[in-house]
Amino acid sequence: MYGEAAALGAGTILNALSTGMGSAFAIDAETTARVELDDSGTVDGEIAGVPDADTRLIRRAVERVVERFGDGEGGHVRTESEVPMAAGLKSSSAAANATVLATLSALDVPVEGAEPRSAGGAEPRSAGGAEPRSAGGAESRSAGGAEPRSAADATDAPLDREAACRIGVEAARDAGVTVTGAFDDASASMLGGVTVTDNDADDLLAREAVEWDVLVWTPAARAFSADADVERCARVAPMARLVADLALDGRYGAAMTVNGLAFSAALEFPTEPAVEAMPHAAGVSLSGTGPSVVAVGDREELEQVCERWNQRTGDTWMTTTRTDGARVIE
Ligand SMILES: Nc1ncnc2c1ncn2[C@@H]1O[C@H](COP(=O)(O)OP(=O)(O)OP(=O)(O)O)[C@@H](O)[C@H]1O
Ligand SMILES: O=C(O)C1=C[C@@H](O)[C@@H](O)[C@H](O)C1
Numbered sequence: 469m470y471g472e473a474a475a476l477g478a479g480t481i482l483n484a485l486s487t488g489m490g491s492a493f494a495i496d497a498e499t500t501a502r503v504e505l506d507d508s509g510t511v512d513g514e515i516a517g518v519p520d521a522d523t524r525l526i527r528r529a530v531e532r533v534v535e536r537f538g539d540g541e542g543g544h545v546r547t548e549s550e551v552p553m554a555a556g557l558k559s560s561s562a563a564a565n566a567t568v569l570a571t572l573s574a575l576d577v578p579v580e581g582a583e584p585r586s587a588g589g590a591e592p593r594s595a596g597g598a599e600p601r602s603a604g605g606a607e608s609r610s611a612g613g614a615e616p617r618s619a620a621d622a623t624d625a626p627l628d629r630e631a632a633c634r635i636g637v638e639a640a641r642d643a644g645v646t647v648t649g650a651f652d653d654a655s656a657s658m659l660g661g662v663t664v665t666d667n668d669a670d671d672l673l674a675r676e677a678v679e680w681d682v683l684v685w686t687p688a689a690r691a692f693s694a695d696a697d698v699e700r701c702a703r704v705a706p707m708a709r710l711v712a713d714l715a716l717d718g719r720y721g722a723a724m725t726v727n728g729l730a731f732s733a734a735l736e737f738p739t740e741p742a743v744e745a746m747p748h749a750a751g752v753s754l755s756g757t758g759p760s761v762v763a764v765g766d767r768e769e770l771e772q773v774c775e776r777w778n779q780r781t782g783d784t785w786m787t788t789t790r791t792d793g794a795r796v797i798e
Pocket of ligand 2: 483
């Protein structure tokens with residue numbers, strides 16, 4: 469019984485460590501999981517290129533799916549990732565989502581929206597149009613976080629990607645790799661586009677397909693989300709509430725810039741990369757709990773930021789948003 473799936477990395481619009489509300493956008497960087505199930509009853513894990521890495525998250529993701537849809541199977545899970553670990557780019561969400569979908573595929577459980585596509589099957593992007601403002605058409609938005617969870621969470625209705633994503637979030641909580649569960653990051657990684665969520669209730673408040681150019685600076689340092697100073701993040705809660713209002717209003721560029729200034733200060737990361745980007749970018753923020761910084765906007769303008777950020781140590785790379793989200797691979 470074999471399954472394979474891919475999910476996306478993401479950048480931050482609103483860090484949920486202050487208030488439980490968060491927002492993220494999917495980027496064109498993939499994590500692939502391959503799952504082989506057998507009758508051993510135990511699951512072992514492997515992360516390509518990182519022999520000593522902690523595989524609890526992906527093992528737990530397989531176990532959670534087997535507990536719910538399987539018959540006591542064990543097996544092997546292996547991830548391969550373009551998303552650097554502990555860099556602020558949601559590698560744990562991408563790994564959990566890919567593992568959940570691959571395990572469901574191995575068990576022949578269909579997932580609406582994740583239908584098998586061949587490897588490398590991203591949607592084509594339309595040309596231009598990088599202004600990170602809402603066009604007004606968010607797919608799902610509720611006032612005050614009352615959006616009901618997917619019916620598939622509670623019944624035998626067909627599983628959809630939102631419900632599959634919640635299995636990965638629970639695995640992340642079990643493995644202790646997240647503070648809030650990070651449903652914001654996980655939903656962007658699974659569904660694509662921008663999502664705005666209430667991580668206390670794992671509610672999807674809004675989702676919008678956006679097509680932006682994205683510049684990422686990833687310094688060599690690493691910062692695990694589970695080690696972040698939550699107490700200091702709580703102090704910038706008034707700014708986080710402002711960012712949530714801006715994001716729910718579709719003003720993603722302004723939202724992420726305010727978020728970046730507040731959380732760089734709280735988590736003691738430099739604000740200089742953001743100051744360099746601000747004249748050119750529609751939005752720039754520390755991503756997650758750092759250390760990466762993400763800027764969005766017009767490609768030619770971002771190339772000017774790229775020249776500045778290239779003078780810094782670490783990797784600076786240009787990418788795009790992805791609107792298609794995670795998928796099962798044939
Ligand atoms: N590609 C991967 N494959 C398997 N497990 C992973 C992978 N990436 C992360 N993890 C697991 O998640 C843990 C936390 O990783 P990391 O800090 O990168 O997650 P994160 O919360 O997504 O942070 P960031 O936003 O900084 O990427 C790792 O210690 C590892 O156990
Ligand atoms: O661990 C967590 O709960 C989180 C980590 C960061 O990626 C944040 O950006 C996210 O909002 C929540």
